[in-house]
Amino acid sequence: MGISGQITAAVAPQAAMKSEMTPFPPTDGQALRSAFGRFGTGVTIITTQTAQGPLGMTANSFSSISLDPPLVLWSAALRSKRHDAFAQAATFCIHILAENQHRLANHFASQGHDFTGFDWFPGPTGSPQLKGCLAAFHCTRFAVHPAGDHSMIVGRIEHAAERGGEGAGLLFDQGRFGTFTPK
Numbered sequence: 001m002g003i004s005g006q007i008t009a010a011v012a013p014q015a016a017m018k019s020e021m022t023p024f025p026p027t028d029g030q031a032l033r034s035a036f037g038r039f040g041t042g043v044t045i046i047t048t049q050t051a052q053g054p055l056g057m058t059a060n061s062f063s064s065i066s067l068d069p070p071l072v073l074w075s076a077a078l079r080s081k082r083h084d085a086f087a088q089a090a091t092f093c094i095h096i097l098a099e100n101q102h103r104l105a106n107h108f109a110s111q112g113h114d115f116t117g118f119d120w121f122p123g124p125t126g127s128p129q130l131k132g133c134l135a136a137f138h139c140t141r142f143a144v145h146p147a148g149d150h151s152m153i154v155g156r157i158e159h160a161a162e163r164g165g166e167g168a169g170l171l172f173d174q175g176r177f178g179t180f181t182p183k
């Protein structure tokens with residue numbers, strides 16, 4: 001390989017990186033949704049107790065925020081039929097799903113009120129706690145911020161629990177469930 005070959009080799013990766021991405025206007029909702037979907041996440045189920053009984057919803061917008069005070073957040077879509085119940089809930093429970101719980105995730109994505117077939121019990125704040133999850137955070141509502149077509153719901157953790165031993169989380173990436181492979 002001559003000098004020109006070396007130069008090509010040094011420049012090529014940069015050129016390739018530039019052409020790897022196609023810019024798009026952030027007002028293109030479909031393209032933005034697709035790009036957001038490149039951020040792989042864990043999967044949670046949020047539960048609360050309502051006058052109509054227990055309510056659940058699958059959410060991957062969960063994020064930890066603060067240790068002191070202990071705060072977490074998730075975002076509920078305004079267009080969801082379950083939005084108002086969660087935005088108004090005084091307490092709710094956030095469950096971190098285990099890698100074998102994709103059936104639970106699909107179930108509470110498609111509807112919220114049917115808990116038959118899943119083990120649960122009323123948690124310390126009254127919100128349902130589902131069994132078999134990796135961690136559960138029982139929260140009181142700390143703040144609800146309007147944020148475009150979602151509400152950002154911030155919870156203050158009043159009671160927390162984590163499953164002992166090993167156990168990987170259920171993951172969600174580009175619209176698919178998966179599991180973690182350590183490098």
Ligand SMILES: Cc1cc2nc3c(=O)[nH]c(=O)nc-3n(C[C@H](O)[C@H](O)[C@H](O)COP(=O)(O)O)c2cc1C
Nearest residue numbers: 058059060061075076077080081082108109110172
């Ligand atoms: C993996 C996954 C993550 C989701 N994350 C959220 C979320 O963070 N916020 C949200 O509002 N909906 C989320 N959804 C959609 C809801 O679970 C539910 O399907 C949607 O709100 C429709 O609700 P509705 O039947 O009450 O209208 C997610 C769905 C899946 C499958």
